[in-house]
Amino acid sequence: MNYLEAADPQVADLIQKETQRQALVLRMIPSENYASDAVLAACGSILANKYSEGYPKARYYQGQEFIDGVESLAQERARDLFGAEHANVQPYSGSPANMAVYLGLLGKTGRVMGMDLAAGGHLTHGAKASFSGTYYDVRHYGLQRDSGMIDYDAARQLALEFRPQMIFTGASSFPRIIDFAAFGEIAREVGAYLIADISHISGLCISGDHPHPFPHVDVITFTTHKLLRGPRGGMILCSQELAPKIDKAVFPGLQGGPHDQTTAAIAVALKEAASPEYSQYCHQVVKNAAALAQGLLDRDFTLVTGGTDNHLALIDCGANGLTGKVLAEACEAAGIVANANKIPFDPRPANDPSGFRLGTPALTSRGMKEAEMDLIAGLVAQVAANMNDASALANIKEMVADLCAGFPAPGIHL
Ligand SMILES: Cc1ncc(COP(=O)(O)O)c(C=O)c1O
Incomplete structure (x- = not known):
């Protein structure tokens, strides 16, 4: 980064800001992760x-x-x-x-x-x-x-x-x-x-x-x-x-x-x-997704298929009177970054679908476990209850940053 800062401060600055973002938010897009320093x-x-x-x-x-x-x-x-x-x-x-x-x-x-x-x-x-x-x-x-x-x-x-x-x-x-x-x-x-x-x-x-x-x-x-x-x-x-x-x-x-x-x-x-640690990691990804799904069900969210066997859960937002896009945007304002997604037989269009897709691979790479997943399910519920309250969402974002500070992410150096 030192070379980049000297040669191109604009690009260096954007990478630095993205590094901060990846450190301070809950990255829950199921297709994202944190690569190691070696990678x-x-x-x-x-x-x-x-x-x-x-x-x-x-x-x-x-x-x-x-x-x-x-x-x-x-x-x-x-x-x-x-x-x-x-x-x-x-x-x-x-x-x-x-x-x-x-x-x-x-x-x-x-x-x-x-x-x-x-x-x-x-x-x-x-x-x-x-x-x-x-x-x-x-x-x-x-x-x-x-x-x-x-x-x-x-x-x-x-x-x-x-x-x-x-x-x-x-x-x-x-x-x-x-x-x-x-x-x-x-x-x-x-x-x-x-x-x-x-x-x-x-x-x-x-x-x-x-x-x-x-x-x-x-x-x-x-x-x-x-x-x-x-x-x-x-x-x-x-x-x-x-x-x-x-x-x-x-x-x-x-x-x-x-x-x-x-x-x-x-x-x-x-x-x-190929390491035993990686297999342990994958087992935990699945356990975390199950805990997240249970936490969401406990808070009256509806999940497609009623749960999960793998690394992701898909909320049917229609049951809560929301769309995937509005929930995804409100969650982002609160530091929880995932994506709107179509659900099976979705009556809504792809650019504003009914589903909200959440995954556990990146959070598990930070060392988070079942207790944190339940906490996060609670935060998503708080977001859903305060969709248009900017200060409530900002408060949740602070809680998210505090949580993230306890779980340093691989490859992220502030
Ligand atoms: C099942 C599946 N196949 C293929 C791809 C395409 O990968 P890429 O975006 O790297 O082209 C994705 C990306 O999300 C995927 O989920």
């Missing part, structure tokens, strides 16, 4: 200076003796950690990773099934607004209206009628276990590739808090910057058989040179994730 160091290293199109030992530029070592290490650690035959660690992020799977396994067009955005799926699982719903013929499976759980029978029926070539599973805002084995049966029955996008739950699949997608799926994709606590990036895991198709789709199909500094930081994050 940040690798990510900000001189590896950013290098170009290395291609793969280890098959590059299009010279000078790769150490870069090959970095990428090979990241691949090896990913294979070991997830029990995969092959790892591609080059996707620039989660969406490009998913795009590479479409391109590699289907080519330019094809029939795909994915979970609906409103049901908790991701844009890249076939939403019309994304490349996936624009170029591919997509049908969505969804949830049972009464329970909010995935409707596997309806998904199977749809698959039998539609005969997809590829089925995407995984979610951005689904608070329950995904039955990869059930999807595996459906995919085999119709001869479709099965993909698990575990961006949100990658860590839980490592720690055993969520069933592992292998051996039920053909391909796993995920972002490296959510629960995994790595840099912003993406990864694809698959069999040796599918590896050439996937690798060719990533490079040269979609990307040029890999971001070697990111690859190094991914390698560091994978080493951290």
